[in-house]
Amino acid sequence: DLKPAPTATWLLAAGLATLNEKDGATLLVAEGLDGISSALASALDAGEELTPGMIKNVCDAMIQSLAVPSSGQRTDKTQAALRLVARHADVLAPPPGFMTRSSECFQALVRCRCASNKAIRTLAVPALDEFLRALSDALGDDSSAPAFEREAVLSSLSEEVYELLDSPKARNKEKTAAVR
Numbered sequence: 001d002l003k004p005a006p007t008a009t010w011l012l013a014a015g016l017a018t019l020n021e022k023d024g025a026t027l028l029v030a031e032g033l034d035g036i037s038s039a040l041a042s043a044l045d046a047g048e049e050l051t052p053g054m055i056k057n058v059c060d061a062m063i064q065s066l067a068v069p070s071s072g073q074r075t076d077k078t079q080a081a082l083r084l085v086a087r088h089a090d091v092l093a094p095p096p097g098f099m100t101r102s103s104e105c106f107q108a109l110v111r112c113r114c115a116s117n118k119a120i121r122t123l124a125v126p127a128l129d130e131f132l133r134a135l136s137d138a139l140g141d142d143s144s145a146p147a148f149e150r151e152a153v154l155s156s157l158s159e160e161v162y163e164l165l166d167s168p169k170a171r172n173k174e175k176t177a178a179v180r
Contacts, residue, residue: 008042012054015039019061030076033065037084040091056096058084063101066108068115075117082112082123089127089134094144098135102153103160105131110164114173128180 006014018032036058043050065081085092092098098105109131112124138144139154164170164178
C-alpha cells in the first residue's frame with residue numbers, strides 16, 4: 001500500500017518542527033532552514049496555500065537564526081537564514097511576516113551586514129537588499145495591510161534608520177548599511 005507523496009506544505013511543517021527541537025545542533029537548524037526554503041519554493045510553484053501561521057513561524061525561525069555568532073562558532077545557521085531571506089523575501093514581507101517585525105528584522109540584517117565574518121557579510125548584502133525591496137513593495141500594496149498599519153511600519157523603520165545615522169556610536173559600516 002503506497003502512501004501519497006508528502007506535499008510542500010507538509011515538508012515546510014516538518015522543517016519548522018526540526019527547528020523547534022530544544023537540543024538541535026547548529027548544523028541541523030541550518031539544514032532545517034534550507035529545507036524550509038526548498039519547501040517554500042515547491043509550495044509556491046505548486047500553488048499551495050501558505051497559512052499566515054506558517055509564514056509567521058518561518059519569519060520567527062529566521063529572525064532567531066540571524067544572530068551573529070561569536071568568533072570561532074559555526075555560522076551555518078546564520079548563513080541559511082540569510083539565504084532564506086534573499087530567496088523568499090516577497091513571500092515573507094506582508095503580515096504576519098517582516099512587516100510585523102520590521103525593526104527587529106532590519107536590525108538583525110544590519111548586524112549581519114556589518115559582521116566580522118566575511119561569509120555572513122557577503123550573504124547579508126542580497127538579504128538586506130531583498131528585505132528592503134520586498135518590504136517596500138508590501139508597504140505600497142493596499143492589500144497587504146490597512147493603511148494605518150503600513151504607515152506605522154514605515155514610521156518605525158524610518159526612525160530606526162535616522163537613529164542609526166545620528167548615533168555617534170554607530171560604525172561607518174552600519175551607517176552605510178542604513179543608507180541602503
